[in-house]
Amino acid sequence: MNTLLEVSGVSVSFDGFRAINNLSFRIASAEMRAIIGPNGAGKTTFMDIVTGKTKPDEGRILWGEKSVSLLGLSEARIAREGVGRKFQKPTVFEDQTVQENLLMALKNKRGPFSVLLYRAKNDDLARVEAFAEEIGLADALMRKSGELSHGQKQWLEIGMLLAQEPRLLLVDEPAAGMTPAEREHTTNILVEAAKTRAVVVVEHDMEFVRRLDCKVTVLHEGSVLAEGSLDHVTANKDVVDVYLGR
Amino acid sequence: MQNSFLARNPSTLIFLAALALFTIVVTLLSEGLGMGFVSTSFVKTLGKTLCLGLVAISMDLVWGYAGILSLGHFAFFGLGGYMIGMWLMYERTRDVVVSSLADAPIPASAQELNDAIATQIFGVVGSAEFPLIWAFSDSLVLQLALVVLVPGLLALAFGWLAFRSRVAGVYLSILTQAMTLALSLYLFQNDSGLRGNNGLSGLQNLPGLTDVPQALVSLWFLWGSALALGLGYVLAAWVVSGKFGSVLRGIRDDEARVRFLGYSVESYKLVLFTGTACMAGIAGALYYPQAGIINPAEIAPIASIYLAVWVAIGGRGRIYGAVIGAVFVSLLSSWFTGGRAPNIDLGFYTIQWVDWWLVVLGLSFVLVTLFAPKGIGGLFDLISSRIMPDRHGADLGPDDGALREREARE
Ligand SMILES: Nc1ncnc2c1ncn2[C@@H]1O[C@H](COP(=O)(O)OP(=O)(O)OP(=O)(O)O)[C@@H](O)[C@H]1O
Numbered sequence: 258m259n260t261l262l263e264v265s266g267v268s269v270s271f272d273g274f275r276a277i278n279n280l281s282f283r284i285a286s287a288e289m290r291a292i293i294g295p296n297g298a299g300k301t302t303f304m305d306i307v308t309g310k311t312k313p314d315e316g317r318i319l320w321g322e323k324s325v326s327l328l329g330l331s332e333a334r335i336a337r338e339g340v341g342r343k344f345q346k347p348t349v350f351e352d353q354t355v356q357e358n359l360l361m362a363l364k365n366k367r368g369p370f371s372v373l374l375y376r377a378k379n380d381d382l383a384r385v386e387a388f389a390e391e392i393g394l395a396d397a398l399m400r401k402s403g404e405l406s407h408g409q410k411q412w413l414e415i416g417m418l419l420a421q422e423p424r425l426l427l428v429d430e431p432a433a434g435m436t437p438a439e440r441e442h443t444t445n446i447l448v449e450a451a452k453t454r455a456v457v458v459v460e461h462d463m464e465f466v467r468r469l470d471c472k473v474t475v476l477h478e479g480s481v482l483a484e485g486s487l488d489h490v491t492a493n494k495d496v497v498d499v500y501l502g503r
Numbered sequence: 504m505q506n507s508f509l510a511r512n513p514s515t516l517i518f519l520a521a522l523a524l525f526t527i528v529v530t531l532l533s534e535g536l537g538m539g540f541v542s543t544s545f546v547k548t549l550g551k552t553l554c555l556g557l558v559a560i561s562m563d564l565v566w567g568y569a570g571i572l573s574l575g576h577f578a579f580f581g582l583g584g585y586m587i588g589m590w591l592m593y594e595r596t597r598d599v600v601v602s603s604l605a606d607a608p609i610p611a612s613a614q615e616l617n618d619a620i621a622t623q624i625f626g627v628v629g630s631a632e633f634p635l636i637w638a639f640s641d642s643l644v645l646q647l648a649l650v651v652l653v654p655g656l657l658a659l660a661f662g663w664l665a666f667r668s669r670v671a672g673v674y675l676s677i678l679t680q681a682m683t684l685a686l687s688l689y690l691f692q693n694d695s696g697l698r699g700n701n702g703l704s705g706l707q708n709l710p711g712l713t714d715v716p717q718a719l720v721s722l723w724f725l726w727g728s729a730l731a732l733g734l735g736y737v738l739a740a741w742v743v744s745g746k747f748g749s750v751l752r753g754i755r756d757d758e759a760r761v762r763f764l765g766y767s768v769e770s771y772k773l774v775l776f777t778g779t780a781c782m783a784g785i786a787g788a789l790y791y792p793q794a795g796i797i798n799p800a801e802i803a804p805i806a807s808i809y810l811a812v813w814v815a816i817g818g819r820g821r822i823y824g825a826v827i828g829a830v831f832v833s834l835l836s837s838w839f840t841g842g843r844a845p846n847i848d849l850g851f852y853t854i855q856w857v858d859w860w861l862v863v864l865g866l867s868f869v870l871v872t873l874f875a876p877k878g879i880g881g882l883f884d885l886i887s888s889r890i891m892p893d894r895h896g897a898d899l900g901p902d903d904g905a906l907r908e909r910e911a912r913e
């Protein structure tokens with residue numbers, strides 16, 4: 258099993274409060290992983306650290322076959338390395354159409370001058386259409402994404418994530434605000450994606466996690482409390498205590 | 504490709520047609536070539552206004568599209584004016600000096616000639632030598648290159664420092680004001696090499712073309728300004744129509760998100776800031792020969808703030824909005840402050856527009872920002888929604904961008 262991302266001994270404090278405490282985590286290049294934990298456990302902060310938004314106080318983050326360090330790289334550079342992220346609160350560009358959103362995400366050269374000269378060619382438009390199909394927005398390509406429903410925005414963001422063709426997908430609460438049918442579709446998309454790439458899903462909904470059918474990491478107060486199958490971790494006494502607030 | 508671009512941007516075609524029509528009508532009514540209804544000085548005012556439209560486009564790209572409220576773009580405009588002014592002043596002074604020395608019994612040496620020109624130009628600031636920065640002033644080609652290079656390099660250096668340290672929002676605006684202030688204070692000094700507060704003058708006289716009447720020269724500049732505005736408009740429309748425009752609007756609405764898509768936001772800002780500074784420089788180089796004079800007061804921080812006011816009133820985030828704002832407000836401004844607007848006698852107090860115009864302008868700026876963030880350009884949405892009532896996906900404008908259309912309508 259070859260490791261894609263290895264986080265070791267990472268800590269970060271906000272004004273003296275340790276949000277992440279000596280956290281270690283690793284994921285293989287084609288693996289699905291669920292992260293669960295109570296509110297404020299540090300799940301989002303963990304993603305902030307991997308994507309370069311938050312600089313850790315200590316620890317190492319190694320990436321890829323060559324084990325390059327992601328520390329010190331800019332957010333944009335890390336994204337270009339192949340780390341894609343979906344935010345907890347859906348963030349799409351509301352003033353732009355679904356197509357524009359997807360085109361912006363589509364894997365292509367990112368430099369200002371190549372983008373300046375870039376004009377969408379037919380195969381790119383076809384790719385965008387295929388992604389739109391996958392997220393059920395094929396009929397909405399020309400609509401402003403601000404007009405979409407909450408669930409559709411979530412999907413658009415998932416579509417943008419897929420369009421980036423990242424090697425690691427960090428997905429923060431993808432099912433929030435979705436109907437059961439939409440949740441199931443989301444599960445299918447994520448499971449499909451995890452066949453060829455690493456996928457990390459943060460989710461509160463245990464049913465959703467169960468359907469992902471993957472290894473689960475439990476975070477609590479910034480460090481890993483338990484790791485294993487969902488049945489294994491839910492049987493863990495510490496985990497039960499944390500969730501019941503004892 | 505070109506066809507489809509214009510077809511997809513009908514507003515560009517309409518704008519170009521209106522601009523062409525305007526230029527033709529003014530030419531036909533001018534003193535130089537037409538019926539003489541429009542005075543030469545008014546032709547110059549109109550030509551200058553077109554240049555202000557061009558610098559407003561550059562401001563709109565930076566602010567309306569990318570959300571960077573630069574309060575320094577008029578400094579780039581002024582620098583462009585200074586660069587062309589140096590050549591105009593040098594060449595013209597040289598012509599004058601050469602003809603006055605021609606009667607002398609012994610032909611002047613190159614050194615004597617040079618000294619005589621320097622004395623003519625720098626006498627007012629008590630100097631008789633060319634400063635180093637005038638090294639290229641005898642070459643039109645080089646000074647034209649400097650029109651673009653000097654504002655461009657200043658913007659590049661400034662932007663590199665500011666964007667790299669992620670200075671944004673109001674801090675960036677303050678920093679651009681500081682840059683503008685520093686530049687104008689520097690130029691005010693007599694030893695700045697640009698004649699201190701005297702500035703450069705006589706710029707309306709084209710060297711070697713003293714026989715051509717100003718009535719004609721003013722038309723040449725009108726045409727040049729119209730051409731530059733037209734080209735600048737098409738370029739700006741092209742830049743924002745594609746993915747680059749998407750990225751810019753993305754930066755305006757949520758720059759962190761753009762970063763996580765892999766775009767280096769800082770490089771985009773730098774490219775845009777520098778490019779628009781060059782554009783502002785070109786606009787300035789066309790403006791000041793029509794104004795005839797440039798001095799450091801032109802670069803004062805307030806000028807850049809006016810620029811932002813024009814764009815806000817015209818409607819930021821759409822290119823024609825910026826042009827309309829600049830044209831409308833600057834013409835109105837010169838009408839009010841030129842003493843041509845009739846004073847209003849209230850019995851107990853007489854409203855003198857020269858004093859009160861700024862208050863009116865400031866007030867309308869506040870009102871537009873609060874109640875009509877789309878500015879004058881928003882009126883066109885009303886018209887087009889009358890024609891196509893069920894249209895979806897209308898531009899919500901920079902402030903409402905984050906709102907859903909439905910919410911915005913409530
Ligand atoms: N930028 C910040 N400044 C200060 N405190 C922060 C910052 N970011 C996160 N925190 C704190 O760190 C802790 C972990 O936050 P985080 O958002 O990672 O939790 P989470 O596990 O994602 O929770 P949730 O399930 O509610 O999304 C919280 O107590 C939060 O208040």
Ligand SMILES: [Mg+2]
Nearest residue numbers: 300301302345
């Ligand atoms: Mg969270």
